[in-house]
Amino acid sequence: xxxxxxxxxxxxxxxxxxxxxxxxxxxxxxxxxxxxxxxxxxxxxxxxxxxxxxxxxxxxxxxxxxxxxxxxxxxxxxxxxxxxxxxxxxxxxxxxxxxxxxxxxxxxxxxxxxxxxxxxxxxxxxxxxxxxxxxxxxxxxxxxxxxxxxxxxxxxxxxxxxxxxxxxxxxxxxxxxxxxxxxxxxxxxxxxxxxxxxxxxxxxxxxxxxxxxxxxxxxxxxxxxxxxxxxxxxxxxxxxxxxxxxxxxxxxxxxxxxxxxxxxxxxxxxxxxxxxxxxxxxxxxxxxxxxxxxxxxxxxxxxxxxxxxxxxxxxxxxxxxxxxx
Amino acid sequence: xxxxxxxxxxxxxxxxxxxxxxxxxxxxxxxxxxxxxxxxxxxxxxxxxxxxxxxxxxxxxxxxxxxxxxxxxxxxxxxxxxxxxxxxxxxxxxxxxxxxxxxxxxxxxxxxxxxxxxxxxxxxxxxxxxxxxxxxxxxxxxxxxxxxxxxxxxxxxxxxxxxxxxxxxxxxxxxxxxxxxxxxxxxxxxxxxxxxxxxxxxxxxxxxxxxxxxxxxxxxxxxxxxxxxxxxxxxxxxxxxxxxxxxxxxxxxxxxxxxxxxx
Numbered sequence: 001x002x003x004x005x006x007x008x009x010x011x012x013x014x015x016x017x018x019x020x021x022x023x024x025x026x027x028x029x030x031x032x033x034x035x036x037x038x039x040x041x042x043x044x045x046x047x048x049x050x051x052x053x054x055x056x057x058x059x060x061x062x063x064x065x066x067x068x069x070x071x072x073x074x075x076x077x078x079x080x081x082x083x084x085x086x087x088x089x090x091x092x093x094x095x096x097x098x099x100x101x102x103x104x105x106x107x108x109x110x111x112x113x114x115x116x117x118x119x120x121x122x123x124x125x126x127x128x129x130x131x132x133x134x135x136x137x138x139x140x141x142x143x144x145x146x147x148x149x150x151x152x153x154x155x156x157x158x159x160x161x162x163x164x165x166x167x168x169x170x171x172x173x174x175x176x177x178x179x180x181x182x183x184x185x186x187x188x189x190x191x192x193x194x195x196x197x198x199x200x201x202x203x204x205x206x207x208x209x210x211x212x213x214x215x216x217x218x219x220x221x222x223x224x225x226x227x228x229x230x231x232x233x234x235x236x237x238x239x240x241x242x243x244x245x246x247x248x249x250x251x252x253x254x255x256x257x258x259x260x261x262x263x264x265x266x267x268x269x270x271x272x273x274x275x276x277x278x279x280x281x282x283x284x285x286x287x288x289x290x291x292x293x294x295x296x297x298x299x300x301x302x303x304x305x306x307x308x309x310x311x312x313x314x315x316x317x318x319x320x321x322x323x324x325x
Numbered sequence: 326x327x328x329x330x331x332x333x334x335x336x337x338x339x340x341x342x343x344x345x346x347x348x349x350x351x352x353x354x355x356x357x358x359x360x361x362x363x364x365x366x367x368x369x370x371x372x373x374x375x376x377x378x379x380x381x382x383x384x385x386x387x388x389x390x391x392x393x394x395x396x397x398x399x400x401x402x403x404x405x406x407x408x409x410x411x412x413x414x415x416x417x418x419x420x421x422x423x424x425x426x427x428x429x430x431x432x433x434x435x436x437x438x439x440x441x442x443x444x445x446x447x448x449x450x451x452x453x454x455x456x457x458x459x460x461x462x463x464x465x466x467x468x469x470x471x472x473x474x475x476x477x478x479x480x481x482x483x484x485x486x487x488x489x490x491x492x493x494x495x496x497x498x499x500x501x502x503x504x505x506x507x508x509x510x511x512x513x514x515x516x517x518x519x520x521x522x523x524x525x526x527x528x529x530x531x532x533x534x535x536x537x538x539x540x541x542x543x544x545x546x547x548x549x550x551x552x553x554x555x556x557x558x559x560x561x562x563x564x565x566x567x568x569x570x571x572x573x574x575x576x577x578x579x580x581x582x583x584x585x586x587x588x
Contacts, residue, residue, distance in 0.1 A: 011489050071492060073457060074466060098487050102469055105457030108423050109430075114548030115422050117452055134557060140344060143552040151549075154454075185466040185497040189482070192489030200490075206587070230588065248472075248507045249486060255506050263587045284585055285563070286578070292567075299560055302581050306568025314575045319588055322579060 003036025004129075005080065005089040005150075008054055008062070009099055011192065012070055014047050018203070019095030021057045022160030026122060027093050028058020028167070033124030034090050039063060040170070041080055044070035055170035057162060063087075065175045071191045073102030074183035081110050082177055090149050091129055093122070096157030096258070104154040115152040116144045120159045120281075129153065137254070137273050138280065157202060158260035158281060201250055205262045206232025209252060209279065210240060213268020213289055213308060217245040222312045223267055229319040235259065237275050253278035267308050271296025288312065326498075327383045328370045329436055330406060331429065331443035331455070332363040334390050334397035344554055357393060359400040362444025364511040365504050369442050369474055371405040372509060378476050383407050385436060389417060389429055399522040403514035408526040410436065416532055416539045421547035426458030428542050431535040433463060438499060440481070445470050445503040456503035466496045469503040 004027035009017040020040075027038035037060035042050050046066045054062050065079045080092060080103065092107055094100030101117065108115040116131040120141075123130050131144045131153045201207060208230070210223040220234065227234045236246035238253055252259055254274040264282035269275060271287065271294055279285070280299060287300040288308045297303040304311060337356040345352045367386070374381035386401035386409040388394050398409035412432045420428060433441060441463075446453045453469070460467030473484040482495050483502060496502075514522075532542065540546055564581075568574045582588045 009488065017488060071487070072494065074461070077461065098470055098485075101453045102457045102467070105422075105426075105454035106461045106467075108454070108548075109426055109458045109461035112423060112427075112548065115454065116549060117422075117454055130552060136344065138557060140554050141557055142344075142554050145550045145552050147548045147550055180464070182460075182464045182466055185500070186468060187495045189493040189495050191492050192487070193491040193493070195491060202488075263582070263585075284587065286581070297565060298562065301563040302578070303563055303565040304568055304574060304578065305565065306571070306574060310571050311568060311574060311578075314571055315578055318575050318579050319582075322583075322588055 002034065003089045004031050004034065004038050004091045004093050005083060006038065006040045006059070006093050007076065007080065007100060007103055008040040008042045009095070009097065010042070010045060010070065012044065014049070016053055017095065017097065018162055019097050019100070019155065019157060019160070021095070021162035022158070023093050023095035023155060024054060024057040024059050025163040025165065026160040028165055030122060030124055030129060034127055034129060036090065037061065039089070041065075041076070041083055043068040043076055043079055051169040051172040055167055056164050058165040058167050059170040060167075062170045062172045063175055064172055065177050068177060068179070069188060071099070071188050072186050073099060073106055074186065075179050076103050077106035077110055078179050078183050079175065079177050080107055082175065084111065084150060091151045091153060094154045096155045096159055100154050104152045107152055111150060113148070113150050113152050114146040115154065117154045118156045119153050120156050122153060137277050156281075157258040195249070201233050201235045201252070202257055202259055204233035206230045206265070207235045207259060207261045207263070207282070208232060208265045208267060209235040209237065209269050210246065210267050211237040211269030212239050213270075214240070214245075215268075215309070217243075219309070220246055222309070226265070226267075226312055226316045226319070229316045229323070230263075232261070232263070237269055266296055266300070267312060269296055270294045271299065326379050326381050326439045327385065327436070328373065328381060328440045328442060329385045329387050329433055329438035330363065330366045330370050330401060331441065332367070332386050332388050332397050332401045333360040333447050334358070334388065334394040335360045335448040357396065359397045360444055360447045362446055362448070362506055363401070364404060364444070365506050365508050366442035366444050367401055367404045367406060368509045368511040369504050371512070373474070373476050376476065379478065385410060385438070387429070387432055387436070388412070389425065389432065395527070398527060400514070402525045403518045403522040404511065408528070411527060411529045412532070412535065413529055414532045416543050419544040419547065420542045421549045422452060422454060422458060423548045424542040424546040426455060427462060427546070428532070428537055429455070430459045430462030431537050432530065433459065435535045440498060441465070441501040443501075443503050445505050456501050460501035463501065465499050465501050467501040467503075468494055468496060470505045471502050472505050472507045474502065474504075474508070
């Protein structure tokens with residue numbers, strides 16, 4: 001067995017998921033170390049450009065099951081099981097996101113294989129992959145090796161950067177897959193429905209996070225205006241979501257989403273560990289909080305101790321002026 | 326309909342968690358609690374029972390763990406389960422995801438449920454995967470991160486939040502559903518229910534009782550191996566500004582953003 005197989009999630013309209021492309025890039029980087037090549041599995045996609053789009057990130061082959069529906073895990077477990085058993089792969093690698101967790105888990109059971117979740121880094125040691133996983137709310141990192149093959153690695157959201165490697169188009173191999181009986185017992189009725197004002201905060205480069213320090217629901221408009229000026233989106237802490245100030249879809253943290261934008265601007269957020277888990281991988285963290293002892297000041301890149309109600313409106317104006325000028 | 330709710334005993338959220346440096350496993354001493362995510366699974370089962378669309382004959386709480394895990398089962402029963410099953414065996418110690426999933430699937434197989442409900446993650450393992458592992462072993466359809474369940478006879482309709490927005494999925498029973506904590510607000514158990522919980526039937530099983538071989542679980546049955554454990558890289562502390570003159574503060578922030586090409 002050799003090589004690394006990646007699941008290439010897409011939105012059904014020809015756009016491959018950023019985390020999936022990151023996983024392919026990571027697989028391409030590591031494939032030589034374990035022997036073999038990086039390959040991708042695509043379902044529910046009949047575009048002629050799959051080989052070019054995924055090859056650009058380092059996939060040497062694309063296994064495509066056009067008739068298998070995208071979005072539900074178990075049919076994809078059937079496809080990946082077939083590809084692994086017929087072609088032999090030492091590892092299956094998934095970019096962060098819900099579907100990768102579900103498919104990886106199904107493969108674990110199907111192939112009696114080891115799995116590691118929330119992986120932030122992968123290293124090759126003596127021709128084998130070792131997954132690095134933060135545990136206990138990121139207070140320690142464990143190095144996990146696999147007993148037997150394949151090893152299943154599920155990345156944390158945004159753990160792997162998509163890198164165009166300049167490789168040529170991948171060879172596309174069309175598959176005919178017979179699905180397990182139980183895989184056909186779940187049917188997608190509607191996929192990806194957007195609901196009132198929900199934004200996909202995981203895709204935003206700039207996030208303005210609002211916490212209890214905003215004082216009341218209406219003050220979220222301060223965060224919204226700043227986010228708009230910066231071309232970003234608004235996120236929230238669990239406390240304010242629980243209080244009904246902002247929708248659950250925007251909740252960051254242990255019981256919400258994990259994000260890693262270029263800038264996370266925390267307005268009135270203390271930085272409790274449950275929130276930190278969801279946003280600490282942001283490239284730049286800017287915190288505004290009136291409490292100088294707020295934990296967020298221990299891990300932000302720029303901390304401003306002061307009243308956000310005074311600072312944020314002026315900051316919004318300054319950014320608008322700068323962009324306008 | 327018979328509903329099995331998987332539950333787990335986890336260290337209390339307030340307890341500082343640590344890894345035993347010798348065994349490289351979570352130090353499970355100290356105060357314990359029922360995994361908060363699993364209380365949403367039990368509440369979902371209770372709401373199906375009370376909803377009246379289907380007849381729920383039985384709600385069974387199921388756990389795997391050492392003898393102390395009985396307390397999690399008592400709490401699950403206080404919240405509404407009718408009885409509980411405890412898989413407890415020394416051979417299970419050190420089971421990874423692969424081995425744990427197999428063991429729990431074997432216990433569930435012996436119960437033949439129509440619906441398995443569990444929290445989408447545990448407070449300690451932060452795994453998110455157990456429902457899908459178990460479903461594949463049981464050859465049942467599964468869905469995770471479910472935030473709404475509508476039951477109608479032989480099928481259920483679920484909503485969940487996924488990569489591209491909300492999905493609505495129809496699933497034939499029997500099925501395994503992992504629920505998110507946005508699905509409901511778990512009720513508080515009554516004093517009477519708490520007092521009565523220890524009197525409800527509790528079935529303790531060893532691995533042999535549910536057809537598990539010793540080499541399928543524990544360290545021997547596990548397919549991952551922890552090589553080591555290290556502290557995360559220390560991040561250098563950032564710059565801190567005290568806001569004395571807001572105009573000046575804003576200028577500094579904009580300069581900082583500008584330097585990083587963020588505006």
